[in-house]
Structures are given as C-alpha cells and as structure tokens.
Amino acid sequence: MIRVEGLEKSFGRLKVLKGVTLEVEPGEVATIIGPSGSGKSTLLRCINLLEEADAGAIYFEGERVDRRWVNGQWTRPPERAIDLYRSQVGMVFQNFNLFGHWTVLENIIMAPIHVLKKPRAEAVAVAKVLLAKVGLADKADAYPHQLSGGQKQRVAIARALAMEPKAMLFDEPTSALDPELVGEVLTVMKRLANEGMTMIVVTHEMNFAKDVADTVYVMDEGEIIEHGTPDTIFTNPVKERTRTFLRQVLLRE
Amino acid sequence: MGLDFTVVWEGLPYLLLGALVTIEVTVIALVLGSIIGLLAGLARLSKNRYLAGLAAIYVAFVRGTPLLVQLFILYFGLPQMGVKLPAFLCGVIGLSIYSGSYISEIVRGAIQSIDRGQTEAARSLGFSPAQTMRLVVLPQAFLRMLPPLGNEFIALIKNSSLVSLLTIQDLMRAGQRIISITFRSFEVYIAVAVLYFLLTYTMSVITRRMEQALRIQ
Numbered sequence: 293m294i295r296v297e298g299l300e301k302s303f304g305r306l307k308v309l310k311g312v313t314l315e316v317e318p319g320e321v322a323t324i325i326g327p328s329g330s331g332k333s334t335l336l337r338c339i340n341l342l343e344e345a346d347a348g349a350i351y352f353e354g355e356r357v358d359r360r361w362v363n364g365q366w367t368r369p370p371e372r373a374i375d376l377y378r379s380q381v382g383m384v385f386q387n388f389n390l391f392g393h394w395t396v397l398e399n400i401i402m403a404p405i406h407v408l409k410k411p412r413a414e415a416v417a418v419a420k421v422l423l424a425k426v427g428l429a430d431k432a433d434a435y436p437h438q439l440s441g442g443q444k445q446r447v448a449i450a451r452a453l454a455m456e457p458k459a460m461l462f463d464e465p466t467s468a469l470d471p472e473l474v475g476e477v478l479t480v481m482k483r484l485a486n487e488g489m490t491m492i493v494v495t496h497e498m499n500f501a502k503d504v505a506d507t508v509y510v511m512d513e514g515e516i517i518e519h520g521t522p523d524t525i526f527t528n529p530v531k532e533r534t535r536t537f538l539r540q541v542l543l544r545e
Numbered sequence: 546m547g548l549d550f551t552v553v554w555e556g557l558p559y560l561l562l563g564a565l566v567t568i569e570v571t572v573i574a575l576v577l578g579s580i581i582g583l584l585a586g587l588a589r590l591s592k593n594r595y596l597a598g599l600a601a602i603y604v605a606f607v608r609g610t611p612l613l614v615q616l617f618i619l620y621f622g623l624p625q626m627g628v629k630l631p632a633f634l635c636g637v638i639g640l641s642i643y644s645g646s647y648i649s650e651i652v653r654g655a656i657q658s659i660d661r662g663q664t665e666a667a668r669s670l671g672f673s674p675a676q677t678m679r680l681v682v683l684p685q686a687f688l689r690m691l692p693p694l695g696n697e698f699i700a701l702i703k704n705s706s707l708v709s710l711l712t713i714q715d716l717m718r719a720g721q722r723i724i725s726i727t728f729r730s731f732e733v734y735i736a737v738a739v740l741y742f743l744l745t746y747t748m749s750v751i752t753r754r755m756e757q758a759l760r761i762q
Contacts, residue, residue, distance in 0.1 A: 311695065335686075340666050342668070342669065363645035371673065371674075375671045375672070377668055378670070378671045379670065379671025380672075381669075382669070383665075383669035385662060385665070385666060387662055389660070389663060389665065390666075391664035391666070392663075393661065393683075393684050393685050393688075402680065403667075403670035403672065406672065406676055406680065407670065407671040407672060407676075408671075451670070452670070455670060455671065504739075
C-alpha cells in the first residue's frame, strides 16, 4: 500500500536519510525503532510529504506521490492529488498539533466538511462516534488547552480517523506524554491495529512494537539496518548495532 | 494675557465637525490600510519571490519616508504629472498606504508566530494551502494581531492630523481656523488635544473589548 524506495534526504550538509526502502501491505502494522537522530521522524514526514526527499520514490497504492527530477527540474503531482493523498493517510504528531482556536468537536469535523465536502450533520455524527471510541465523548465542547496530553493525543487520533484514512502514520505519538498518560494512547492505537488499520508507527515504546507490530524496522544513521518480525528483532537480531540499541533501551526501562 | 475658554465653547460645533472628518478619514484609512496590510503581509510570506520582493520594497520605502512627504507627493506632486486628485482622496490614500505598511509587518509577524505544527497538521488532513491559511492560521494569528493593531490604529488617528496640510477640514484644521480668528492658540490647541485623546481612548477601548470577546474561554 505504501512503498518507499531508496529515499534520501539531507538538511544542509547533514544526510538524514541514506536510501531508505520499505513496503507496508494493507492491514500491516509497521513500527520503526532506533536511536534518536536516526532519521525515523524525517522518514515519516517524507512519506506524508511534509518534507520533500532529495532522491528516491514514494508510492501509495501504486501511484507515485512525491516529486521527481525530470529534464532538469522537479515535477510534482498536481496540488489536488497531493491534498487527496494526504487526506487518505492520517498523521499523528508527537506534539498533537490540535487546532487551538477550535473545540474538540470542531477539530474533528472541519477537515471532513472542508476537504471531503461532507454535510455538517454527518460529520458531527461521525465525530461523536469517534470521540466515544477514543473515550472522550464528554469532551466534545472542550478546547484543546483544557485537555491533558493523553486526551489531546486521543483527539488527534480521532481527528485523523474522521477522514476515513486508508493508512495512519504515527510520529512518536507518546514521546511528549507524562508516563502515566502513555497507556491510554497506546490502548487506542492497539485497538486500531486490531481493527485492521494500516499503520506506520515511529516509537520508543518497545512493548508496543513487540505486542502489536507485524514488522519492526530498525533505523540507525539514516538507514534501515534490519527488519523482521518482532520475534526476530527482539530475540534474535542479526546486526550488532540492533543489539546495542536494544540493550541500551532495555537498560533504561 | 489670561485664559479664556469661552472661545473653545463657541468654536465647539466647528471642532466637532472637524472631529467628524478626522473620524471619517481614519475609519476609511483603517479599513483600506488593513486590507493593504493583509495582502502585503501575505505577499511577503509568499513562495513567489517576485511578489515577496515587491511587498518588501513597498514596506521598506513607505516606512522609510515621512508620511508628510508621501502626502505632499500625492497632493502637490501628482498634479504636475497630470493626475489631480481631490484633497480628501489624497489624504485617505496616503494614510492607507502608510498604515498598510505597518499593518503588513504586524500581519507577517503574527502569522509567523503561529506554530508550524498547525500548518503541518492542517496539510496532513488534506486542507489546501489557502484553506490552511484561511481556516487555521489566520484566525489564530488575528488574536495576536489585535494588540499591535490597536496601537497602529491609535497612531493612525494621530497621524491623520497631517492631512490638515492638504486643506482637508479635519479636527486639526478646524482648530487652526478658530485660532486664526480668535488668536487663542493655547486654549484651542488644548481643546483639540482633548478631542484627539477622546478619539484615541475610544479606539483603545474598542480594541480591548474585541480582544476580550475573541479570547477563547
């Protein structure tokens, strides 16, 4: 469903992605783990076109979605096609990025109304169902600043789901949360995974990767150094760098 | 020579008429200046380098030259080029262009102060760049613009006194006319100052009320 081929990205002279390739099938839950600064978030942001890669290709359902270098200049798919692609791939950010001037309900219904052109009543009905699903039915009229971090992130997930996306990208969704609030967000994500949502999750939560992921990708210094089932990666990794990383993470926990 | 405020009392209807003109000039310039400022502010942030450059030149030039010179160019300079505009129009245009340059900087600063995550979240949901600006960024930026806009509007009221030099019968000129008859500069200018203060004070109350009304609970 999402295929990334040889993705490269530099910020100035710093090469953050050095040819990353991965493929996620419909219904698959892929997690990307690795040390800070290994390029995990950049990879995710490139997939959602928030950053533009310098080389390589991104395909969504077989269609090329990123820019390509043709005859000496960058050629991008039409703006509408990019907006459509983004509306089909939900993104959840580390810092939630809820819209501060809107209530929880408005945060969820605005994109369906303005992007999908849904009637307001229908959007509201869907939003209420989603809010109940993430356990925040009573917060519809609250403003984001009145919520805890965990509640904000659950609203952000509901907001993304309201677009009925075919896949969801999570960029360290629990990293900005107090430890006691991590569980409630992971629970929602697990339920989503069990319902068959295609997910790419950048995370430091090794237990989530172990319990929920179909595939674990290990990134280090801008490369995917190995990937496999959680079983293989966590019990019998091939690469020494993976072992070192896991040892450090497990020591911390 | 003692003070005689009866001249102010007698001239008051004339001063109030002048104040009305001042309000008229200011309100029109405030609306036009805000539109110019919004467009120029957006242009400066545009990805189109020519548009951004043009807006930057506008701001630099207009902010870097005295308002009085700009007004004189419009009123005394343009007729030499065959463009003769009524004094009132010159005053309003001059003030609008001038305040627009300051407002564009307010707009630009407020938009830039909105967290990039807001734009990214909106784009990731499929909002177009225009929708993102209109629905997500500008409403939040507007709240941050209000306090500096209030200051700018007050400056605009005070700066409008310069249009009296284009023969526009505003508050300032009304005062001068009364003085030319009564020779009571002190009393009349005090009265003019008080009336200007009432206008600016009203403006500051209005903007403060708006801030309170728009602030999220």
